[in-house]
Amino acid sequence: MPTLRRRLPRPSTLRGRLALLALLLSAIWIAGLTLAFNLILHHLLQDQADQQLRTRAAAIAATVSAAPDGTLTVQEAAGDSVLDSGVWIYQGTENIEQPSADGSLTASADALAGQDQRYADSGGSRLYADAVRTDGRQIGTIVTQVSTDAYTYTAGIALVGSVALGMLLLGCVYLATLLAVRRAMRPVSEMSADAARRSAVGTAERFGSADRPAELAELGTNLDALLDRITALLHDERRLTAELSHELRNPLARMCAEVEWLRSRPRSAEQQHDSHAAIAEAAERMRVICQTLLTDTRPGLGIGGGSGVGRCQAAEVLRTVARRVPPGPPTPTVTVIGGGGTPVVPPAVLERILSPLLDNACRYAVEQVTLACHETADGVVLSVADDGPGVPADLAEEIFRAGSRADPADGHSGPGLGLPLARRLARGAGGDVVLARTPIGARFEVRLPRAAAMPVS
Incomplete structure (x- = not known):
């Protein structure tokens, strides 16, 4: 059966x-109705x-009288030839009256002699035996x-007519189904064409669920959610590129x-060495x-992950970024002031968090940074x-929103990505970056989870 199913064209x-x-369903239904109709008709005709x-x-029994000695007498009446056609009368098993009929039919009638309320079929005829008592x-x-010829003819005509009617109904059902399905699938085709158009022009429109059937409204809602996720991913990629x-x-x-x-004029060996070192450092x-932004901050990887690479000495990182000024x-x-602290974050990531803040x-x-x-009870600040x-x-x-700045007219032409990047990296490590209240100037706090103490071996 699976092999046959694979061979059938779909x-x-x-x-x-x-x-x-x-x-197929209509064919099964019509075939069942046709069979039932013809069976019922056959039963009714029989x-x-x-x-x-x-x-x-x-x-005939009304014209037969019995003598006390068991002799049967048939009372003949004028014009009863029609009634006598197709009738056999037996006294016991002896035939006392029979019509003109072929031998096979007479033999079938003789076989019914002595029977009571018994039917038999012989060729195109049906016989019935009834007792005289x-x-x-x-x-x-x-x-x-x-003769059953008329009944057989009627049954044959009914069978041919019902089969022809069934085939006509099947054709009508198929055409009606094609038209109905085509009409029902028209909104889906329109949605598909709309999706192709929107993907070509990159529009921000959505399908929505208004004025749609329930199934297509659900489909439109799911497609809109998928488009929103794709838009968010593209936004994240654009933001990562900008960062x-x-x-x-x-x-x-x-x-x-x-x-x-180096190219503008000749330099001494020491000056070239210093320039090469600066280039190498840059x-x-x-x-x-690149490693920090493209690897450690990818969703699902986790920054640090609790491994040895995912922890650092905060004071050392502070001194490192301070030396770059x-x-x-x-x-x-x-x-740089303050004691130690071991946040659960790689040194490179912590530098990327602190650099835009610094x-x-x-x-x-004005004069001082x-x-x-x-350390706090649950982290490092x-x-x-x-x-x-x-x-x-x-x-x-x-100010933590990408592209936003506190004072756009301050003469600084930066893109406004430093603070959003710092906060995103900190939150990726399980912490945050906030603006703390202070009477003078501004103070940004980087709050990160603290690494557990290393066991002493």
């Missing part, structure tokens, strides 16, 4: 498959023939015969400056940035504070 469209399924045989037998005993038999560009801008600019400085920073005016003084602090500070670190103009309270959350 329509390639859903409309064709639904129409074929409706055709019952009609049997009723005619019994009626004739009763009429006197004093409660059977002394004779009346056998009647009727990479933002983070790579400074080391790349330094590399370009060093190369241009390249290493670019490698670390060039000394002397107009750069403010950077001071850049902002140096940009807006303070980096601090201390690192702060970056400056003595600048601060951030208005109503913009405490707005």
Whole structure:
């Protein structure tokens, strides 16, 4: 059966498959109705023939009288030739009256002699035997015969007509199903064409569920949810690209400056060595940035993951980022204070969190920038504070939105991605970056989970 199913051709469209399924179900239903109709008709025609045989037998019995010695006498009446056709009368098993009939039919009638209420078929005829009784005993038999040709003809015509009607109904059902399914599938085709159009032009429209059947409304809702997820993923990819560009801008600019400085005029060996070291340091920073943003911050990987690479000494990272600030005016003084702390985050990720905070602090500070670190009951808090103009309270959350800045007219042309990147990295590590209240300047706090103490071997 599976092999036969594989060999049978299947329509390639859903409309064709639904129409074929409706055709098969209708064929089974019509075949059952046709069979039932013809069986019932056959039974009714046979019952009609049997009723005619019994009626004739009763009429003949009224013309037969029995003598006390058991002799049967048939009373002949004028014009009873029609009644006598197809009738056999037996006294015991002796035939005392019979019609003109062929031998096979007479033999079938003789076989019914002595029977009572018994039917038999012989060729195109049906016979019925009825007993003649006197004093409660059977002394004779009346056998009647009727031709079944008319009944057979009627049954044949009914069979052909019902089969033809069934085939016509099947054709009508198939065409009606095709039209109905095509009409029902029209909204799906329209949605498919609409989806193709939207994918080509990149529109932000959605399918929605208004004025649609329940099934298509559910489909439209699911498609809209899928489009929203795809849009969110594309937004994340665009944001990641912008963050990479933002983070790579400074080391790349330094590399370009060093190369241009080397090419502009001859340099001593020591100066070339220093430039090469600066280029190598910038390249290493670019490698670390790419690894941090493209690997450690991918969803599902987890930053740190509790391994040895996922923990660092906060004070060392603070001193590392502080050393990158060039000394002397107009750069403010950077001071590192506070004790230790071991957050569950790789050093490179912590540097990426602190770097935009320190850049902002140096940009807006008047004289002093303070980096601090201390442990709390459930984590490590690192702060970056400056003595600048601060951030208005109503913009405490707005500045963490990508592309947003507290004062667009401050002369700084940055894209506004540093703070969102710092917060996203911190939250990816299970912490957060918040703007703390302070009477002077601005203080950003990086709150991270603390690593468990390493067991002493």
